[in-house]
Amino acid sequence: MKRPGLDWGAVSLRARRVLDALDWQALGEIYFHWGGEQFWRERLPNVITFGERLGRVLLPRLDRKGSSLWVGAGVAELPILLGEVLLHERAVVAANLRQRECDVLNAGLAAALPEVALRYVVGDARAVAEGETFDHLGCVSVFTDPETWPVLSDVAYGRVPPVQVDVERFVAEREQARTLAQGLFARLRRPGVITTSAEEVAWFLEQAAASGVAIEAGDDLVETAVVGDPVGFLAVG
Numbered sequence: 001m002k003r004p005g006l007d008w009g010a011v012s013l014r015a016r017r018v019l020d021a022l023d024w025q026a027l028g029e030i031y032f033h034w035g036g037e038q039f040w041r042e043r044l045p046n047v048i049t050f051g052e053r054l055g056r057v058l059l060p061r062l063d064r065k066g067s068s069l070w071v072g073a074g075v076a077e078l079p080i081l082l083g084e085v086l087l088h089e090r091a092v093v094a095a096n097l098r099q100r101e102c103d104v105l106n107a108g109l110a111a112a113l114p115e116v117a118l119r120y121v122v123g124d125a126r127a128v129a130e131g132e133t134f135d136h137l138g139c140v141s142v143f144t145d146p147e148t149w150p151v152l153s154d155v156a157y158g159r160v161p162p163v164q165v166d167v168e169r170f171v172a173e174r175e176q177a178r179t180l181a182q183g184l185f186a187r188l189r190r191p192g193v194i195t196t197s198a199e200e201v202a203w204f205l206e207q208a209a210a211s212g213v214a215i216e217a218g219d220d221l222v223e224t225a226v227v228g229d230p231v232g233f234l235a236v237g
């Protein structure tokens with residue numbers, strides 16, 4: 001049973017309270033390469049709108065009281081994470097490699113919603129919550145992250161002409177990314193759901209083929225608030 005009186009409107013209201021409590025100067029410095037505080041100021045209204053839109057499509061696909069592992073979760077995922085916890089009583093592990101970003105997000109959550117059991121966890125999503133598996137994996141703009149995978153990101157978004165691709169670096173990044181996809185896929189129970197952007201789907205299709213597991217992409221695609229990549233859902237097993 002969800003908490004009485006709670007619906008997406010109430011979730012978005014709570015998400016707004018957390019966003020208002022965040023240290024935007026600090027977040028602006030973390031994302032300085034994207035234009036910092038100004039970048040966020042322009043996108044903030046979309047975080048709630050797009051987050052709720054994605055959450056409304058995602059939640060019916062997930063079991064109540066199940067569990068999610070979100071990789072590289074940040075500000076954009078906040079409304080969805082809250083929706084999972086508050087409306088579906090799901091356990092959510094939101095992993096991110098950046099200590100400072102997790103600290104800022106957790107400070108905002110603790111200030112605005114101390115009663116809600118949601119915190120970001122610093123660490124590699126393959127290793128956090130050791131020994132646990134999940135019925136849902138959320139992975140948005142991780143394999144296309146220009147900071148972690150500059151060459152893969154350029155290729156995925158068509159930003160580099162083929163003649164200029166640094167092939168050796170491309171192969172090295174692709175192997176690292178494959179290892180990450182393998183590690184993440186191993187944490188997903190069957191049947192399970194993967195939420196990911198259109199540009200990242202192929203990493204998981206490859207893992208499913210290698211393990212002989214059925215995988216099917218749903219028709220729904222939802223635009224995201226920050227990076228703008230459309231996000232969809234894969235049914236696994």
Ligand SMILES: C[S@@+](CC[C@H](N)C(=O)[O-])C[C@H]1O[C@@H](n2cnc3c(N)ncnc32)[C@H](O)[C@@H]1O
Pocket residue numbers: 071072073074075076077095096097098123124125126140141142144145146148180224226227
């Ligand atoms: C481009 S950001 C995406 C942020 C957010 N998902 C969004 O769509 O706005 C990529 C994030 O993935 C995180 N990341 C990369 N590899 C990771 C891993 N193995 N485990 C957890 N987080 C990871 C990075 O720390 C970074 O915060």
